[in-house]
Amino acid sequence: MPAVQRSAPLQPQDLALTIAGTHIREPGERVWSGGFVQLLKEFGFSTEASRAALARLVQRNLLEREMDGRRALYTLTEHAVELLTRGDDRIFSFGRPETTGDVWTILWHAIPEGRRAERTRFATGLRFLGFGSVQDATWFAAHDREAAVTELATSLNLIDHISLFVGRMSDQVPPGLLVREAWDLAAVDDRYTRFVDDYGHLRRAGERRALSPKDAFVTRTLMLHQFRGFPFVDPELPAAVGGRPQLRKRVVALFDVVYAGLADAANAHFHEVAQPAFSRAAPAA
Incomplete structure (x- = not known):
């Protein structure tokens, strides 16, 4: 079974953008609306909430809707690709290398x-x-x-x-007071510990292979959703001023191994559900 997502509550728009940004980033890649809705339902969202989220992303100029016969398809807009690229630069460089302060x-x-x-x-x-x-x-x-x-x-x-x-900063006056006022480092540690609890078993290749393609897709997406929240709360402080670089390093290494290790199965599930042969007849969605 996929790991349980336990950070900020999932929002269908955020999740839809995460899925699209992961799987249809290349120019010309499209996703079938009915399949997209089915993928969102795998995270517990209703059909109505899923369709409303996709419509809202179109209104925000993040998704573009087009028709292929009777089938509605979505692509990422140029604006969305720019935002996602900037976000990826931060997310996938987070914790690498360690800061010196x-x-x-x-x-x-x-x-x-x-x-x-x-x-x-x-x-x-x-x-x-x-x-x-x-x-x-x-x-x-x-x-x-x-x-x-x-x-x-x-x-x-x-x-x-x-x-x-x-x-x-001054060598004579350490920034401890500033750090305590600006960040809740204990809460960061708690989130890191939960992340390791949720996904630590997936370091083992056998545990990853035991997941079905659907569970691999859900787990990988939820893990990315949780990991992308860390840059908002962790200032990446060095140990000298109260940071926990070793715990951060452990979380980053775990993310790298599991995210890459689940890629093939997760991609296969996405393509099967959301990118069937577009030439095949299908009801309008």
């Missing part, structure tokens, strides 16, 4: 009250980059994030509303 980035912003939507998106992007905040407008990261923050602020047209500093 020698360089920190400090950000202060004064985003106008009338731009709350952009401010929310900016805050989400900062957390994804490993920032924590001690006040609404003051953020810290234990890395050189100058280029990433500049790109994020520019994309949201906020570059004129931020100030950015890159440098080292």
Whole structure:
């Protein structure tokens, strides 16, 4: 049976985008809507919720719907591919290599009250980059994030509303107080421990082979969904300032082995359910 997902509650839109981003990233790749709905149902979503999620992704310019005869198909938009590519760059570099904490980035912003939507998106992007905040407008990261923050602020047209500093912390005054105020490291450890509990047995090739293609697909998707949440909560601190690099390293290594090890079976299930021969007759969906 697939591992149980126990982090943030699954949302059908997020899950649909994760599935599409994993399996139909190449130009011209398409997925049959009825098969896409069936895949979402394997995670416990109703037909109605699944169809509503796909429609919403079309409205958000993340999926494009087209017809092939009587069959409705979905492809990723260019906008979605750009977002997914940036996300993958962060997710699949997370924890590699280990940070030294020698360089920190400090950000202060004064985003106008009338731009709350952009401010929310900016805050989400900062957390994804490993920032924590001690006040609404003051953020810290234990890395050189100058280029990433500049790109994020520019994309949201906020570059004129931020100030950015890159440098080292004092050698005489350790950043312990700052770390405690900005991040809940105990909660991060708990999430890592649950991840190892859920997927640790799948380090063994025999355990992976014992999964059916369907269970391999569900497990691999849920694991990616959980792993992609770690950059939002773990600032990747070195041990010298309270981080747990060895636990992070264990989780990253586990993810790499299992994600790659389940790929063939998961891909086979996806293609069987969501990419049947498009020339074959099928009811409209």
